[in-house]
Amino acid sequence: AQTVTQSQPEMSVQEAETVTLSCTYDTSESDYYLFWYKQPPSRQMILVIRQEAYKQQNATENRFSVNFQKAAKSFSLKISDSQLGDAAMYFCAYRSWSYGGSQGNLIFGKGTKLSVKP
Amino acid sequence: GAVVSQHPSRVICKSGTSVKIECRSLDFQATTMFWYRQFPKKSLMLMATSNEGSKATYEQGVEKDKFLINHASLTLSTLTVTSAHPEDSSFYICSARGTLLGQPQHFGDGTRLSIL
Secondary structure (H helix, E strand, C coil): CCEEECCCCEEEEECCCCEEECCEEECCCCCEEEEEEEECCCCCCEEEEEEECCCCCCCEECCEEEEEECCCCEEEEEECCCCHHHCEEEEEEEEECCCCHHHHCEEECCCEEEEEEC | CCCEEEECCEEEECCCCCEEEEEEECCCCCCEEEEEEECCCCCEEEEEEEECCCCCEECCCCCCCCEEEEEEECCEEEEEECCCCHHHCEEEEEEEECCCCCCCCEECCCEEEEEC
16 A cells, blocks of 8 residues: 655745755555645645656746655655745645546645744 | 535534535536545545445445445535534545546535534
């Protein structure tokens, strides 16, 4: 079974600075997807960024980028120029390449609470 | 972008009441919908997976008679918490996925259920 580990329950960053959130995972599959979701106090789940395992290039979305190390099974999220609105819970998630039924479900880490100081 | 509507957003009711939560995909056909439960300051816990037109697959430890799931169409799935008790109070979130391989899951805004 796949597992996702986020070893940082809480992180803090100064506004305009850069912060990196860690995520490691365990799987025996060679093809899969990785995601970072943001959950602000409103509790809405917002997709931040996604990475296909077969792609060597790290995904980027504006101020958000990932460092995907497939061999090390590591998938960290870097937030540049942090803004107050970035304060939220961040969940790393894994999804199998297989599509059927619950195999397509997201497996979440326990989350990292990010605080942004003005 | 794809939108999933979840209703109601907040429910407060008495113990013993049955509560129905709806999850609709507004601009795509959702062949698979997922129902999660989230305790305060915790991660999302998958309760069940539903595929349109077939019975839901429940995760271990989730009572299928307590949490009834119906996925009658490609745009609607419902979760009914039957004879709810205070311990069922929680935040419930649905998500939906379309037919195309590689599509991400899209989440509803969640339902905060409080049983008095």
